[in-house]
Structure formats: C-alpha cells, structure tokens
Amino acid sequence: VFAGFSRRLVVCFSCCFKYNVVPRSIGRVIALNRRKVVIFLPLLLLIGALGTSVVHGGYEYVGALDDSYVDANHVEGNFGGDDYMYLDGSRKGLVQFGTKYLYGLAVTSATLKLYIHGTAIDSTVDVIRITGSWTEGSVTFASEPSDVGTPTANAYVEEGYADWMIWDVWDDVDAFVSGSEENHGWKIVTDGAVAVRAKEYGYATAPVLEIGFLNPSIESCNIDGDTTDTFELTDDVYVKGNWFRSNWKYNISVVEDVTWFNGMEIPSAVPYTINEIVTDEYGEVWPTEAWLTPLTPGKYDIIVDVGGDGYFNAGIDTIDDVDISTAGFLVVPEYMFGGLLAVAACFAAFAISRRPRLNLRSK
Ligand SMILES: [Ca+2]
Ligand SMILES: [Ca+2]
Ligand SMILES: [Ca+2]
Ligand SMILES: [Ca+2]
Numbered sequence: 001v002f003a004g005f006s007r008r009l010v011v012c013f014s015c016c017f018k019y020n021v022v023p024r025s026i027g028r029v030i031a032l033n034r035r036k037v038v039i040f041l042p043l044l045l046l047i048g049a050l051g052t053s054v055v056h057g058g059y060e061y062v063g064a065l066d067d068s069y070v071d072a073n074h075v076e077g078n079f080g081g082d083d084y085m086y087l088d089g090s091r092k093g094l095v096q097f098g099t100k101y102l103y104g105l106a107v108t109s110a111t112l113k114l115y116i117h118g119t120a121i122d123s124t125v126d127v128i129r130i131t132g133s134w135t136e137g138s139v140t141f142a143s144e145p146s147d148v149g150t151p152t153a154n155a156y157v158e159e160g161y162a163d164w165m166i167w168d169v170w171d172d173v174d175a176f177v178s179g180s181e182e183n184h185g186w187k188i189v190t191d192g193a194v195a196v197r198a199k200e201y202g203y204a205t206a207p208v209l210e211i212g213f214l215n216p217s218i219e220s221c222n223i224d225g226d227t228t229d230t231f232e233l234t235d236d237v238y239v240k241g242n243w244f245r246s247n248w249k250y251n252i253s254v255v256e257d258v259t260w261f262n263g264m265e266i267p268s269a270v271p272y273t274i275n276e277i278v279t280d281e282y283g284e285v286w287p288t289e290a291w292l293t294p295l296t297p298g299k300y301d302i303i304v305d306v307g308g309d310g311y312f313n314a315g316i317d318t319i320d321d322v323d324i325s326t327a328g329f330l331v332v333p334e335y336m337f338g339g340l341l342a343v344a345a346c347f348a349a350f351a352i353s354r355r356p357r358l359n360l361r362s363k
Contacts, residue, residue, distance in 0.1 A: 056243045057108065058215045058315060064207040066136035066185070067095045067198045070144050080136030083201040084117055087125070088193040094130065094139060096185025097209045101307040101316060102177050106245045106283055109212035110173035111166050112153075112186065115197040115205035119161045123192020126151035127167045130184040147187050157194055173211060178245070214243040214283070216318045218252070218304050220329040225287040229323040230330045234293045237329065239277065239302060241285035241318070248279045251308045254291055257299035257327040262314035266303055270296070277304065299327035 068080040072090040079085075085093035095114070112127055129152055132145030139145070153167040175181035188196065199206035218241040222228045225240050237254070244250065253266055254273035269275060273291045280286065290302070302320035307313060320328030 056215045056217070058213055060102065060211045060213065060316065062097045062099060062102075062209040062211065063203075064095050064199045064209075065098045066134070066139075067093070067207055068136040068139050069093045070139060070141040072141055075141045078138060078140050080139065081200060083198055085188065085196040085198050086194075087188055087190045087196060089191070092144070093188030093196055094134060094136075094145075094185060095188065095207045096130070096134075096183065097207075099173065099176050099183050099209070099211075101309055101311075101313050102211065102213070103179065103307045103309075104245055104248055104250060105177050105211075105306055105316065106214040106216070106243065107170065107174050107177055107211055108214060109210075110168070110170045111210045112169045113164055113166050113208045113210060114188065115201075115207075116157055116161055116163060116165050117195040117197045117201075119157050119159055119195075120193035122159050123157045123190045123194050124154055125157055125165070125188060125190045125192075125194060126154045127169065127186040127188055128152065129172050129181070129186055131182075133184055145184060151189075152186065157190075157192070169209075173209070213316075215315075216244045216283075216304065216306065217241055218277075218285070218302055218318050218320050220290075220302060220320055220323070221287055223287055228329070230332060231295060232332060232334055233295050233297065234334070235295065235331075236289060236293055237273075237291040237295065237331075238287040239274075239285065239290045239320070240287050241277065241279075241304065242283060244279040244283040244285065244304075246279060246281045246283045248283070250277050250279070251275060251305040252277045252290070253303050253305070255301055255303065257301050259326065260301070260303075260312055260314070260319055260321060262312065264312050266305055266310055266312055270300065295331045297331050297333045299324070299330055301328040 066080065067085060068078070068082070069085040069087065069091050071077050071079070085095075087093050095112075128147045128149070130145050130147050134143070134145045152169050152172050155165050155167055157165060169186070172181070172186070176183040196207075197205045218239055219227055220229055221238045221240045223236065223238055225238070228238075231237055239252070252274060253269040255267045255269055258267055270291065274289065277285050277288055303312065304318045305312075306317050312319075322328070324330045
C-alpha cells in the first residue's frame with residue numbers, strides 16, 4: 001500500500017514537472033533518482049507533517065532564583081551562598097524558580113533538572129512541593145517552610161553517579177501557571193547521601209526548570225475570521241488566535257506600530273480598543289471585536305500579554321507584527337483605498353486594451 005501510494009505521488013509530481021508547475025531542474029533530479037524518491041518521498045512528507053504539528057511548541061529554561069539547604073544539626077545555619085546542596089538524613093535541599101511571567105501559558109511538560117555532583121551511596125531523591133515562602137539568604141532549619149508532604153516525583157541515584165538528574169514536575173508547574181497553587185519551589189529529600197550543585201557553583205550546572213509549552217498566536221481578521229491586515233476607516237477590526245490555555249482570559253492591547261524587544265514595557269493601548277480576550281475549551285480565540293468603526297488611520301500591532309505583567313516577554317507573549325511592513329495591520333483612509341482601486345482599474349483596462357494587438361503580433 002505504502003509503495004503504491006508513493007508511486008502514485010511520483011506520477012503526480014512528474015505531471016507537475018511536465019507542465020512546468022515546478023522547475024525542470026528538480027524534475028530532472030527526481031527522474032534520475034526515481035527509485036530513491038519512491039522510498040524517501042513518503043518519509044519526507046511524514047517528517048514535514050510532524051514538523052508542522054510541533055511548530056507551535058517551545059521550551060523555556062528557567063534558572064533557579066533561590067537554592068539552599070537546611071541542616072537539623074545546625075538549626076540556625078544558613079547555606080544559601082554555598083556551591084553545593086548537601087543532602088542526607090539530616091539535610092534537605094530547597095530550590096525555587098520565578099515562573100510569574102509564564103502565568104496563563106499552556107504548559108505541556110515541566111522537568112526539574114539538578115546536577116548531581118556526587119553520591120556516597122545508592123539514594124532515592126524525592127522532590128516535594130513547598131507551600132510556604134522562603135529565600136536562600138535567610139532560610140534555616142528553624143525557619144524551614146512547610147510542604148505538601150507527598151513527593152511530586154522521585155529519582156533513583158546510584159552510588160558514584162555524577163551528572164544531570166531529572167524529575168517530572170508537570171502537575172506542580174501547571175498549578176503554578178494557572179494560579180491554583182503558589183510557587184515556592186521544591187524540597188529535595190533523600191534517604192541516602194547526595195551532593196547537588198547549587199547555582200553558586202556556576203551557570204552551566206545550576207538547577208533549571210525546563211518547561212515545554214504551546215506557542216500561542218494572535219492575528220487581525222474580519223468578522224468571519226479571515227486574516228485581514230488592511231482595514232478602511234469604516235471597517236471593524238477583529239482578532240483571532242489559538243494555542244492558548246483553555247477557558248482562559250488574557251490581556252490584549254492594540255498599540256501603535258512599534259519594534260518589539262524582550263523586556264520592553266508594553267505601550268499604552270489605542271483608545272476604544274479591547275483589553276481582554278477569552279479562549280474556548282481548545283485554547284482558541286474565536287473572531288472577537290477588537291476595534292469598531294470609526295478607526296484611525298495608521299499602522300498598528302497587537303500583543304497578548306500572556307503573563308499579564310505589563311512587559312513584552314519574547315517567545316512567551318504573542319504579537320501580531322510585520323504583516324504589512326513593520327506592522328500587524330494597517331488602517332488606510334478611504335480616499336487612499338479608493339485611489340488604490342482606481343490605479344488597479346486603470347492597469348486592468350490598459351492590459352485588456354493591449355491584449356488583441358499583442359496576439360496579432362505573435363502571429
Ligand atoms: Ca544558593
Ligand atoms: Ca508579559
Ligand atoms: Ca511592529
Ligand atoms: Ca495581522
């Protein structure tokens with residue numbers, strides 16, 4: 001079935017080459033390698049299909065904000081500045097990450113990664129979600145924050161192991177970015193004896209939270225949801241989007257055309273434009289009124305501030321940008337639109353009037 005399908009595809013492609021739908025040079029290459037094409041074409045199509053299906057995903061690597069350990073034998077000791085977190089029966093590690101700017105993101109995976117510097121004996125290492133606030137500069141055994149009690153995940157570390165170790169913490173991170181739980185990080189608890197590198201040891205092996213997420217998108221459109229980048233003054237601007245969190249509310253701003261850079265403050269919104277969108281159960285934004293007539297001529301961008309922090313976070317917040325030159329959409333005065341139409345009509349009339357004469361000459 002597979003071979004038959006690919007042979008039919010090759011025939012179909014051959015027809016395309018024959019009628020110059022694709023360049024002849026590519027046709028020649030395929031003709032010379034027909035057998036290889038029969039084998040590899042379906043594979044390439046499959047890879048292409050997979051590629052388009054994952055194109056809306058991204059990864060965010062969040063470095064530790066605080067890491068430390070507490071020691072039952074040094075009740076008032078603080079070890080937040082140490083290069084290592086020493087863990088055993090009397091010492092517990094603590095680590096936390098700033099995820100506020102990811103609030104509202106559709107998280108598909110979350111992995112806590114710690115670099116194991118060394119292990120004295122075979123050890124089981126649990127990560128347990130912390131429920132009280134703490135900082136690495138002040139936490140001690142005496143002020144140890146509370147936790148949920150039950151480990152989110154555990155890992156088995158063999159004696160002598162020295163490399164990265166991972167824990168699946170998707171449940172917790174999804175709760176953090178949905179606001180159902182506060183993010184105070186995790187305790188790292190072992191029945192064995194393990195040394196973990198703290199962020200003070202160096203950037204390359206600092207604790208990291210790897211978060212997989214869907215890349216949301218937002219686009220200017222008309223009432224029917226057809227992508228539209230040029231509007232007249234009497235038009236209504238709508239927006240549509242997808243790959244958001246399901247049944248969620250986001251801050252949105254229509255702003256004058258700007259060049260976006262990571263960390264910039266989001267400019268103030270154009271008057272009479274919307275400031276909120278909602279998603280359905282599939283994380284989709286149906287065509288939503290963003291700016292109703294009368295519009296103001298100019299170039300505009302649209303931003304969805306996913307985390308709602310008022311700043312543009314590149315790769316997280318989504319923008320409608322560079323569709324028409326540098327802008328997400330354009331509002332043109334009617335006389336200009338009429339003028340463009342008139343020019344187009346003149347060209348069309350000219351082309352039609354020239355056609356018979358050209359035909360005569362070719363004979
Ligand atoms: Ca530290
Ligand atoms: Ca933001
Ligand atoms: Ca822009
Ligand atoms: Ca657009």
